[in-house]
Amino acid sequence: MSEKHTFKSELQQVLHIITHSLYSHKEIFLRELISNASDAIDKVRFNSLQNEHLLEGDRDFRIRLAVDREARTLTVSDNGVGMDHDAIVDNLGTIAKSGTKAFLESLKAADAAARPGLIGQFGVGFYSAFMVADRVTVLSRAAGSSQAVRWESDGLGEFTVEPAERAGRGTDVILHLKEDEKEFLESWRLRAIVKQFSDFIEHPVVMDVEKGEGEDRKVEEETLNSRKALWLRGKTDVTEEEHNAFYRQISGDFEDPAKVIHYAAEGALEFRALLYIPRRKSWDLQFAEPKVGPKLYVNRVQIMDHCEALLPPYLRFVKGVVDCSDLPLNVSRELLQHNPLLERIQKSLVKNVFQALTDLRTSDPEAYRTFFSELGPILKEGLARDYANREQIADLLLFESLRTEPGKTTTLAEYQAAMPEAQKDIYWLAGEDRAVLEPSPSLEAFRRKGWDVLLLTDPIDAFVFPGLADFKGTPLKAADRHQPELEPEEKALAEEAQAAFKGLLDALKGRFKGVKDVRLSQNLVESASRLAADDDALDPHMERLLQKLGQAPGHQDRILELNPAHPVVKALQAVHARDAADPRVEAYGQLLHDQALLAEGSRLPDPGAFLKRLNELVVKDAGIH
Numbered sequence: 001m002s003e004k005h006t007f008k009s010e011l012q013q014v015l016h017i018i019t020h021s022l023y024s025h026k027e028i029f030l031r032e033l034i035s036n037a038s039d040a041i042d043k044v045r046f047n048s049l050q051n052e053h054l055l056e057g058d059r060d061f062r063i064r065l066a067v068d069r070e071a072r073t074l075t076v077s078d079n080g081v082g083m084d085h086d087a088i089v090d091n092l093g094t095i096a097k098s099g100t101k102a103f104l105e106s107l108k109a110a111d112a113a114a115r116p117g118l119i120g121q122f123g124v125g126f127y128s129a130f131m132v133a134d135r136v137t138v139l140s141r142a143a144g145s146s147q148a149v150r151w152e153s154d155g156l157g158e159f160t161v162e163p164a165e166r167a168g169r170g171t172d173v174i175l176h177l178k179e180d181e182k183e184f185l186e187s188w189r190l191r192a193i194v195k196q197f198s199d200f201i202e203h204p205v206v207m208d209v210e211k212g213e214g215e216d217r218k219v220e221e222e223t224l225n226s227r228k229a230l231w232l233r234g235k236t237d238v239t240e241e242e243h244n245a246f247y248r249q250i251s252g253d254f255e256d257p258a259k260v261i262h263y264a265a266e267g268a269l270e271f272r273a274l275l276y277i278p279r280r281k282s283w284d285l286q287f288a289e290p291k292v293g294p295k296l297y298v299n300r301v302q303i304m305d306h307c308e309a310l311l312p313p314y315l316r317f318v319k320g321v322v323d324c325s326d327l328p329l330n331v332s333r334e335l336l337q338h339n340p341l342l343e344r345i346q347k348s349l350v351k352n353v354f355q356a357l358t359d360l361r362t363s364d365p366e367a368y369r370t371f372f373s374e375l376g377p378i379l380k381e382g383l384a385r386d387y388a389n390r391e392q393i394a395d396l397l398l399f400e401s402l403r404t405e406p407g408k409t410t411t412l413a414e415y416q417a418a419m420p421e422a423q424k425d426i427y428w429l430a431g432e433d434r435a436v437l438e439p440s441p442s443l444e445a446f447r448r449k450g451w452d453v454l455l456l457t458d459p460i461d462a463f464v465f466p467g468l469a470d471f472k473g474t475p476l477k478a479a480d481r482h483q484p485e486l487e488p489e490e491k492a493l494a495e496e497a498q499a500a501f502k503g504l505l506d507a508l509k510g511r512f513k514g515v516k517d518v519r520l521s522q523n524l525v526e527s528a529s530r531l532a533a534d535d536d537a538l539d540p541h542m543e544r545l546l547q548k549l550g551q552a553p554g555h556q557d558r559i560l561e562l563n564p565a566h567p568v569v570k571a572l573q574a575v576h577a578r579d580a581a582d583p584r585v586e587a588y589g590q591l592l593h594d595q596a597l598l599a600e601g602s603r604l605p606d607p608g609a610f611l612k613r614l615n616e617l618v619v620k621d622a623g624i625h
């Protein structure tokens with residue numbers, strides 16, 4: 001008896017995109033189906049380590065392509081783990097993989113020109129079959145069960161499921177090819193696609209092909225993939241083309257990797273690692289639950305597709321394979337979680353990734369800059385999460401600064417080397433972007449002294465930088481909370497001004513909400529005022545970010561600083577000296593406070609009142625009141 005189901009709404013949207021917007025690289029459907037078949041074989045092989053009976057004697061793992069010209073079908077079969085009724089309903093129609101919703105939302109939000117690029121990144125998996133087929137039948141029998149199940153759909157909105165027969169465990173995905181996709185019936189075409197996209201799959205991908213002419217004509221089974229385990233070869237025995245092809249296959253990326261890490265550890269702990277650093281952020285890093293860690297093999301046998309214990313989450317962009325012969329083949333997933341052996345491998349991998357990134361920065365600064373602008377925000381998470389490696393991570397960071405031109409960058413080491421004798425600290429300021437940061441009153445003193453300040457504009461910066469106390473012995477300080485010390489002559493000026501302005505300062509104290517003190521500053525040059533904060537106060541940029549995230553961090557009272565050399569402050573002082581009760585003292589004081597908020601990129605608590613005051617001044621100035 002056949003049951004009808006409807007696809008989950010997100011999947012209906014994905015299917016719509018697949019059938020209406022994906023026209024290029026249609027051949028990747030075969031890579032996706034072969035990869036699913038290979039995963040299914042890995043799963044049954046892994047499960048059989050605990051339960052040998054699951055295999056029922058069939059250890060001849062393979063993926064088979066079969067063509068039926070008359071029926072215009074292409075079938076991809078495997079003797080993997082298979083699916084029972086519930087698994088097939090869940091996996092092929094009900095459960096959308098993580099990140100699908102976020103992807104669809106960003107697709108809606110993106111402008112038309114950016115959409116094809118976004119769609120191209122999305123991992124379409126099984127559903128890519130509908131790029132070339134107008135109907136797909138899946139026949140599957142779960143390992144350990146005698147009952148098979150048939151799934152069928154035209155990809156429009158519904159699918160059917162019914163009981164069926166299948167000779168052994170595994171899955172057949174039968175594609176009823178569209179009229180104009182007949183090329184996928186040709187053995188030369190299939191051979192070429194497998195070579196291009198699935199050559200390194202460990203299990204054989206086989207197909208029956210006709211060989212010979214006339215009398216000698218016969219059908220032979222051909223293995224289409226080379227199944228080369230590149231990581232087992234010597235470093236110099238693998239060509240760049242092989243690396244590129246292997247990387248593309250395991251990552252799904254259409255670009256070549258930015259850097260290859262290939263080595264064999266020998267001695268107390270033996271393992272081989274072949275890792276790749278991508279150029280850009282992949283789809284899953286943007287939208288989905290991240291799959292952390294390289295594939296784990298034990299003597300060429302894949303144990304896990306992503307072994308989280310092998311790399312920390314902040315290196316989740318690194319793809320590749322680790323093969324360790326010191327682990328037992330039937331190692332359980334639980335055992336892998338806190339395994340001292342894996343911890344040692346992780347240490348070595350992390351060190352090698354840092355080294356590779358350092359090499360890339362020196363050998364190809366442009367490629368490193370691209371890598372960093374895409375994946376730097378992820379790497380920076382390590383500053384907060386990996387205390388032991390904080391310094392190495394900090395060493396890899398790139399920053400714009402007051403001295404760099406927009407778009408150009410400096411490193412902490414370069415900044416440190418260029419510090420003048422008198423400067424003892426590294427300064428940074430965090431904000432939305434360079435245009436907001438540059439006019440900040442907090443930077444004026446640094447400009448005057450010729451000291452550089454790092455301009456931090458990644459949202460994550462405000463979260464991780466306050467925790468980075470120093471870099472190779474030089475303290476790191478936030479420029480808005482730590483202004484340069486005054487020179488002796490500036491100190492003398494400050495004392496003089498303090499005496500002259502005392503009356504005004506006392507009059508302004510306690511008048512503004514959220515301001516706990518009003519004082520003078522010799523550090524301001526162009527600006528009339530600035531809002532300073534105590535050393536341990538929350539960064540105002542961080543406060544704004546938390547507000548955006550819907551969290552109310554609780555406002556922290558600030559200190560209003562006035563520039564005694566500024567004409568506006570002098571004018572206010574004159575008004576106050578003439579008549580301390582003049583209402584303009586409060587009104588102008590409020591304007592100075594609001595200016596300071598605007599200058600640091602914060603919002604005014606009462607923009608209406610600010611505008612009213614400003615307009616009154618314009619009218620007065622024009623002399624038509």
Ligand SMILES: Nc1ncnc2c1ncn2[C@@H]1O[C@H](COP(=O)(O)OP(=O)(O)OP(=O)(O)O)[C@@H](O)[C@H]1O
Nearest residue numbers: 036037040080082083091092123124125126127171
């Ligand atoms: N040949 C197969 N044998 C057994 N299960 C399969 C097979 N093909 C697909 N599945 C099941 O269907 C699920 C969905 O497959 P799909 O290709 O859409 O996504 P995925 O493989 O999980 O993700 P990705 O494509 O990102 O690897 C798989 O996770 C798997 O459980």
